Amino acid sequence: MALETMLKGIEREVSNDSIREPTGKYVIDGLVPKVVLYPSDVNELSAMMRSISKERLSVIPMVNGSKTFMGNIPKSYDVALDLSRVHRAIEPDPEEMVGVYGVSAPFNEVQETLRRVGRRLPIDPPLSSRSSIGGVFSCNLFGPLAYTFMTTRDLTLRVKAVMPDGTVVRWGTGMIKDVAGYNVKRLFIGSCGSLGIIYEVMSRIAAIPDVIAVARLNKELDLLMTRRLKPYGAIVVNGTMYLRFEGVKEEVEYRLSRLSEVSGFDVFYGNEAEELWYELTSMDELFNNYNIVIKVVTPQARLNDALKELQSNYLVKMPMIGEAYLGINGIDINELNKARNRVGDLGGYLIILKAPLEFKREIDVWGLNQNLDIMSKLKSVFDPLGIMSPGRFVGGL
Numbered sequence: 474m475a476l477e478t479m480l481k482g483i484e485r486e487v488s489n490d491s492i493r494e495p496t497g498k499y500v501i502d503g504l505v506p507k508v509v510l511y512p513s514d515v516n517e518l519s520a521m522m523r524s525i526s527k528e529r530l531s532v533i534p535m536v537n538g539s540k541t542f543m544g545n546i547p548k549s550y551d552v553a554l555d556l557s558r559v560h561r562a563i564e565p566d567p568e569e570m571v572g573v574y575g576v577s578a579p580f581n582e583v584q585e586t587l588r589r590v591g592r593r594l595p596i597d598p599p600l601s602s603r604s605s606i607g608g609v610f611s612c613n614l615f616g617p618l619a620y621t622f623m624t625t626r627d628l629t630l631r632v633k634a635v636m637p638d639g640t641v642v643r644w645g646t647g648m649i650k651d652v653a654g655y656n657v658k659r660l661f662i663g664s665c666g667s668l669g670i671i672y673e674v675m676s677r678i679a680a681i682p683d684v685i686a687v688a689r690l691n692k693e694l695d696l697l698m699t700r701r702l703k704p705y706g707a708i709v710v711n712g713t714m715y716l717r718f719e720g721v722k723e724e725v726e727y728r729l730s731r732l733s734e735v736s737g738f739d740v741f742y743g744n745e746a747e748e749l750w751y752e753l754t755s756m757d758e759l760f761n762n763y764n765i766v767i768k769v770v771t772p773q774a775r776l777n778d779a780l781k782e783l784q785s786n787y788l789v790k791m792p793m794i795g796e797a798y799l800g801i802n803g804i805d806i807n808e809l810n811k812a813r814n815r816v817g818d819l820g821g822y823l824i825i826l827k828a829p830l831e832f833k834r835e836i837d838v839w840g841l842n843q844n845l846d847i848m849s850k851l852k853s854v855f856d857p858l859g860i861m862s863p864g865r866f867v868g869g870l
Contacts (some may be wrong), residue, residue, distance in 0.1 A: 474553065474635070475528040475529065475530060476507050476508060476528070476530065476854055478528055479506065479524045479525055479528040479530055479552075479633065479848070480492060480521075481807055482524040482527070483520055483521055483524045484519065486516075486520040486791040487510075487512065487513075487517045487520060487521065488517065489519075490509060490511065491510060491511050491513060491757065492509075492511070492621075493508070493509040493510075493511055493819055494507065494508075494764065495507070495508065495509050495553060495760050496509075497508040497641045498538055498813055499535075499538070499553040499678055500557075500698075501533060501541050501547060501550060501832065502546045502547065502625075502830050503830050504546075504547055504550040505550075506533070506550050506551060506552055506553040507551050507552065508551070508552055508553070509553045509554075509555055509559070510552055510553070510554050510555065511555045511557075512554070512555075512556070512557065512558075512559050513558055513559070514559060514560070514561060515635065515641065515672055515676050517558060517559075518554075518556070518635050518670065518672065519544060519640075519641055520523065520560055520639065521554070521637045521639075521695045522635055522636070522637060522638065522639040522670070523638060523639030523732050524639075525551075525552055525637075525640045525860065526637050526639065526860060527856060528600075529858055529860060529862050530552050530860060531548070531550055531551045531552065532551065532552040532553075532554050532860055532862075532864050533547065533550055533552070533553060533554065533860070533861050533865070534554040534556055534574060534607075534666045534670050534861075534863060535553065535554070535556065535576055535608075535666075536555075536556045536557050536605035536607045536608055536662070537557065537579075537599055537603055537604065537608065539603045539604055539605075539608060539654045540562050540600065540604070540608050540636060542691045542826070542827045543612065543665065543826055543827070544665060544836075544838065544862070544864050544865035544866065545712055545833065545837065545838055545839070545864055545866070546830070546834065546864065547861040547862065547863060547864050547865055547867075548869075549863055549864075550589030550618050551622055551806060553608065554670070556576050556605075556607055556670070556804060556853075557575055557577050557605070558577055558671055558674070559575065559577050560575030560576050560577050560578075560579045560673055561575050561577040561583065562574070562575040562578065562589075562670050562673075562700060563571070563575070563578050563583050563586045563587075565586060565587050565590050565678065567590040567591060567592050569676055569857070570677060570678055570679070570729065571590070571671065571676065571677060571678060572587060572592070572594065572675065572678045573674070573675045574606040574671065574674055574675075574870070575604075575606065576606060576607035576671055576672045576673065576674075576696060577605055577607065578597070578605060579604070579605055579606075580594075580601050580604045580605065580606060580608075580609055581601070581602065582665055583606060585748060588681065589667070589679060590848055591680060591681050592678045592680060593678060593679055593680075593681055594613045594628075594676065594678055594679075595612075595622035595628070595678070595679040596609070596616065596618060596619070596622065596625050596628065597615070597616035597617060597618045597706070597751060597754040597755075598614035598615050598616055598625065598754070598755075599614055599616065599754070599755060599756045599760070599798070600614070600755055600756070600760060601751055601754065601755045602707065602751070602755045602757060603757075605673075606674065607637040607671060610625055610629065610662055610671060610674050611661070611662070611663075611664065611665055612633075612663065613625050613626045613639055613662050613663030613673050614666050615753060616706070616708070616754040617706030617707055617717070617791045617793065617794060617809075618705060618706045618754075619644065619704045619706075619794050620705070620706055620707070620794050621706065622679060622837060624861065625662060625676075626659055626662040626663055626863065627677045628677045629658055629659070629662050629674055629675070629676050630646075630658075630675045630677060631643065631644065631646065631674065631675035632644045632645055632661050632662065632671055632673070632674055632675075633644035633671070633672055633673040633674075633867075634661055634670055634671050634672060635669060635670045635672055635857070636669045636670075636855065637857075637858065637860055637861055640726040642669075644657040644658035644661065645657075645675070645829055647659040650724060655710075657862065658812070659862060660851065660855075661674050662674075665854065665865065665866055666861060666862045667861050667862045667865065667866040667870055668852065668855040668856055668861060668862075669855060669856070669861065670861075677866050682719040682720050682721075683720065683721050683722060683740065684718075684719065684720060684721065684725045684743075685717070685718075685719050685720050685742065685743060685747060685750075686717070686718045686719075686725050686729065686740055686741065686742050686746055687715055687718075687741045687746040687749050687750050688715065688716045688717075688718070688729065688732055688739070688740045688741075688742070689713065689714075689738055689740075689741070690713070690714040690716065690732075690735075690736045690737070690738045690813070691736060691738065692714070692736055693709055693712060693713075693714045694714060694736060694774055696737060696774060696792050696793070699716070699792060699793060701731075702714040702716065702728060702732055702735075702867060703825050704717055704718055704728070704793075705719045705842045706719045706750075706791075706793065707789055707792055707793045708753050708754060708789065708790070709788075709789070709791075709792065710789050710790055711789075711791040711818070711831060712787075712788075713748075715750070715753060715775065716732065716804075717746075717750055729814055738793065739839070747839070753789075753853075756789055756798060758787070759787050759789060759798060759800045760861070761773065761842075762787070762800065763786060763787055763800030763802060763827075764799060764802060764803075764827070764829055765801040765802070765803070765804060765825070765827060765828045765829070765832065766798060766799070766800055766822045766825075766826045766827040766828075767785075767796070767798070767799045767801065767809075767823060767824070767825055767826065768796065768798055768799075768818055768823070768825075769783070769796065769797045769798075769799070769822075769823050770795060770820070770821050770822055770823075771795050771819050771820060771821030771862055772791060772795055772820050772821065773793060773794070773795040774791055774805070775795075775819045775820065775821065776790065776796075776797060776821075777796050777823055778819060779797075779816045780799075782811070782812040782815045782816070783799055783801075783812050784801075784804075785799035785800060785801050786800050786801060786870060787799065787800030788800075795821070798826075799805040806832070806835050806836055809823075809825075809844040810836070811847075813840050819821040821839060822841055822842075823827060823840055824838065824839055824840065825838040825840075826838075827841075837868075837869075839866070839867045839868070840869070841867050841868070843867040845867070848867060848868060848870060849868065852866075854868045
């Protein structure tokens, strides 16, 4: 009854093709939504959320659906909100070194548009090859370049969002120095659609350097030596280390000469280097071929100690930011909990990014217990009815 009332409430405010039957694309953890809403712009999105909220229906937003495996099993799932055509604009400002992007814009298209004006979005997130801006920013995804350029959340200057009741809001001023009150935009970046729906972001961008070089080493260096070489990012894939260097030609050549003193290597330049780097950091092979994917985050110096507790079939380490991704075909839950406790003792945490449904029924995929009272209060402020991605976020929020 509530669903029928909601649909009648939006019929006159949305286009004819904005209401659809669910397909397999929208199934999350075995749950099928009752209906799929496909807004064509922000006005339709706002109208839909007003009606959804009024009838207290649960809703899960998505764009490409490339990361719907992340999160706990939903407590309920009435409406799938497909944002793939809401807002695809890409507006770079190369002079001010900022860019504005719609939630529906593909990450790769954003990079290509920025490249035409000599700029780039300096992040290298997992699954970049199939992600939208909405997915990258709502999940705060980033990779090894965060060592130099900081995280996706840190780069964000402004967020425009549609709240659960349909209200359209803006958080942040768009200025590099923004210290006006509580930094609400940082809450939305990384909230995974649990507070509201991001439909536009503004972020800092960076210039494309004169030279980009990626070195493939014949051995893995320790953290201290890696830092001394001053790469822009470092990644280790199944024991093979790659270092990225950027800058003017003389600077890059100097860094490579320093590297030659401690390791042999092959080097890739320009477009070949960029393609290799984003292939490594996107980690498509890891997410495609393993039914359990784990993320471990620790202080940089303790990452290897934390990984001793875990056996993996595929291992990606980002030593300079203290993160690792592990692909596993099977693991005992008790052993996983022991490893999680060990990682916690080392000052880090362990998240299960991907797992079979029967596995997720037995464990909290986030495993984070700090500040849950604060997070719960924030959830009650922004989403008082609890309709946004219910149960999927940290602590079952």
